[in-house]
Amino acid sequence: xxxxxxxxxxxxxxxxxxxxxxxxxxxxxxxxxxxxxxxxxxxxxxxxxxxxxxxxxxxxxxxxxxxxxxxxxxxxxxxxxxxxxxxxxxxxxxxxxxxxxxxxxxxxxxxxxxxxxxxxxxxxxxxxxxxxxxxxxxxxxxxxxxxxxxxxxxxxxxxxxxxxxxxxxxxxxxxxxxxxxxxxxxxxxxxxxxxx
Amino acid sequence: xxxxxxxxxxxxxxxxxxxxxxxxxxxxxxxxxxxxxxxxxxxxxxxxxxxxxxxxxxxxxxxxxxxxxxxxxxxxxxxxxxxxxxxxxxxxxxxxxxxxxxxxxxxxxxxxxxxxxxxxxxxxxxxxxxxxxxxxxxxxxxxxxxxxxxxxxxxxxxxxxxxxxxxxxxxxxxxxxxxxxxxxxxxxxxxxxxxx
DNA sequence: GTCTATACAGGGATAGAC
DNA sequence: GTCTATCCCTGTATAGAC
Numbered sequence: 001x002x003x004x005x006x007x008x009x010x011x012x013x014x015x016x017x018x019x020x021x022x023x024x025x026x027x028x029x030x031x032x033x034x035x036x037x038x039x040x041x042x043x044x045x046x047x048x049x050x051x052x053x054x055x056x057x058x059x060x061x062x063x064x065x066x067x068x069x070x071x072x073x074x075x076x077x078x079x080x081x082x083x084x085x086x087x088x089x090x091x092x093x094x095x096x097x098x099x100x101x102x103x104x105x106x107x108x109x110x111x112x113x114x115x116x117x118x119x120x121x122x123x124x125x126x127x128x129x130x131x132x133x134x135x136x137x138x139x140x141x142x143x144x145x146x147x148x149x150x151x152x153x154x155x156x157x158x159x160x161x162x163x164x165x166x167x168x169x170x171x172x173x174x175x176x177x178x179x180x181x182x183x184x185x186x187x188x189x190x191x192x193x194x195x196x
Numbered sequence: 197x198x199x200x201x202x203x204x205x206x207x208x209x210x211x212x213x214x215x216x217x218x219x220x221x222x223x224x225x226x227x228x229x230x231x232x233x234x235x236x237x238x239x240x241x242x243x244x245x246x247x248x249x250x251x252x253x254x255x256x257x258x259x260x261x262x263x264x265x266x267x268x269x270x271x272x273x274x275x276x277x278x279x280x281x282x283x284x285x286x287x288x289x290x291x292x293x294x295x296x297x298x299x300x301x302x303x304x305x306x307x308x309x310x311x312x313x314x315x316x317x318x319x320x321x322x323x324x325x326x327x328x329x330x331x332x333x334x335x336x337x338x339x340x341x342x343x344x345x346x347x348x349x350x351x352x353x354x355x356x357x358x359x360x361x362x363x364x365x366x367x368x369x370x371x372x373x374x375x376x377x378x379x380x381x382x383x384x385x386x387x388x389x390x391x392x
Numbered sequence: 393g394t395c396t397a398t399a400c401a402g403g404g405a406t407a408g409a410c
Numbered sequence: 411g412t413c414t415a416t417c418c419c420t421g422t423a424t425a426g427a428c
Contacts (some may be wrong), residue, residue, distance in 0.1 A: 021411075042317040045403060057404080059412055067404065109315050116312020119305050119372035121238040131373045138370075156385070163382045166366025167359055174334075174358055176315035177327045186359045189352070193389040217393065241420060253421085255395055263421065 025063040028053060032074050033107070040106035041113060046070075068125045071114060075129065078107055105176065112173050137165050145194075164190065221259040224249060228270050229303070236302035237309060240267075264321045267310060271325065274303055301372060308369050333361050341390075360386065 031053045036044075039052075046057035046067050053060075064070040118126040141161035146153040167190055168183075175181040227249045232240075235248075242253035242263050249256075260266040314322040337357035342349040363386055364379075371377040 024411085040317070046405090047403080056413060058406085058414080061405070062411065112312040113316060114312075115369055116308040116310070119369070120309060121236070127373065130369075134370050134373060159378060159382050159385050162367060162370055162377050163363055163386055166368075166370060166382065167363045168366065169369060170362025170364065170366035171358060172362075173311055173315070173326075173365060174330050174362055177323065177330060181358050182355060186355050186362065189355050190359055190386075190389075193386075196392070214393085220394080242422090243420080252396055254397080254423090257422070258394065 021063070028055075028060065028063055029073055029077050032070065033077050036074060036106045036110050037104040038106065041110040044071075066125065068123060071110065072125045072129045074107075075111060075114060078111075108172050109176055112169070112176065115169060116173075134162075134165060138162055141165070160194065164194075217259075224251075224256065224259055225269055225273050228266065229273050232270060232302040232306050233300040234302065237306040242266075262321065264319060267306065268321045268325045270303075271307060271310060274307075304368050305372055308365070308372065311365060312369075330358075330361060334358055337361070356390065360390075 032049060035049065035052050046060055049070075050057040050060050060067075060070060064073065114126050115130055117123055118130040138158060138161040141164055142153050142157040145157045145160055151157075164187075168187060171181060171183045171186050175183050228245060231245065231248050242256055245266075246253040246256050256263075256266060260269065310322050311326055313319055314326040334354060334357040337360055338349050338353040341353045341356055347353075360383075364383060367377060367379045367382050371379050
């Protein structure tokens with residue numbers, strides 16, 4: 001452990017040259033997220049992403065095992081920035097998340113694309129991400145709903161949770177195709193229906 | 197469009213060769229729909245679809261201008277068979293449609309995949325299909341809701357309509373990843389919430 | 393008109409040089 | 411650690427056989 005390399009950020013103290021790779025990987029992730037935010041998720045080939053970042057597509061695959069893995073990491077990065085999307089859990093939080101996301105349609109397009117194809121065979125990274133994401137969200141929302149009502153979690157709360165998540169995702173798809181669709185309004189309406 | 201031969205019943209044209217083409221096209225569509233129903237929507241290359249049908253991939257492109265166009269036609273075919281999915285319009289019809297669809301997960305996977313990517317640039321066929329589909333469904337459902345309540349259609353009915361459609365689509369995605377998610381149950385729950 | 397054969401540009405992925 | 415070169419597969423376009 002040579003603690004003389006002083007240029008590394010605090011958390012990158014594990015192994016000398018490994019930390020640099022971690023930092024570079026994060027840079028790539030940040031740039032990729034920017035690109036999707038600005039330019040949208042269109043003809044995203046690894047080569048075009050690489051070009052926009054300033055590396056070859058092979059370099060990207062040095063840090064990420066596949067294109068799919070890179071894209072899922074971008075979604076994870078989005079999650080991490082999403083104004084605590086999953087934090088203040090009384091379910092209406094989803095509409096805050098939706099509002100934030102609506103500022104970056106490119107990221108929504110990336111999300112719905114990956115979600116829609118996540119169940120297809122071969123998309124293992126995406127499948128794992130969305131399976132786990134949905135299961136986690138359902139559990140959190142169902143728990144919050146049950147606590148709100150002072151009841152133990154039952155199947156009705158789970159149904160409600162999947163309904164809320166589904167409505168959020170489905171509305172995003174419609175909004176991408178027709179921005180007169182009101183995502184936040186729809187979710188608030190659902191919230192009002194539930195709070196009775 | 198050069199229409200030298202005057203108007204005549206499409207069937208009775210020379211040697212019926214045109215009619216045969218139509219029929220062949222329909223055969224291909226039927227086979228494709230079967231394949232997606234049975235084997236799911238996995239590594240669907242035009243070549244593998246063609247192989248399963250018994251033709252080369254080039255033959256498919258003789259009847260359909262692109263792969264995307266073929267897949268969308270399959271979805272249209274599904275619509276046409278969907279137990280009158282959009283007919284008995286009091287919105288709960290969606291849960292009947294969902295129940296039917298649930299018997300063929302491959303077709304749902306095709307649907308969610310195409311829907312999720314329909315807003316991406318370049319997917320013109322899919323974009324047109326889903327834009328029109330969603331707009332049509334919203335209008336129908338909103339009208340039915342308004343009539344049910346004896347009111348004129350307003351923005352609240354439209355919000356409700358997009359919410360119902362979104363819930364249906366979003367629940368399908370979750371169900372593909374985890375079949376413990378109850379699509380019909382979720383939609384019925386939403387229906388109960390609305391009918392008050 | 394219907395189809396096969398074939399060519400092509402572009403994609404993701406991999407191997408190995410530096 | 412990053413690039414070049416390469417591989418195989420994809421969708422698409424064209425030529426021409428029947």
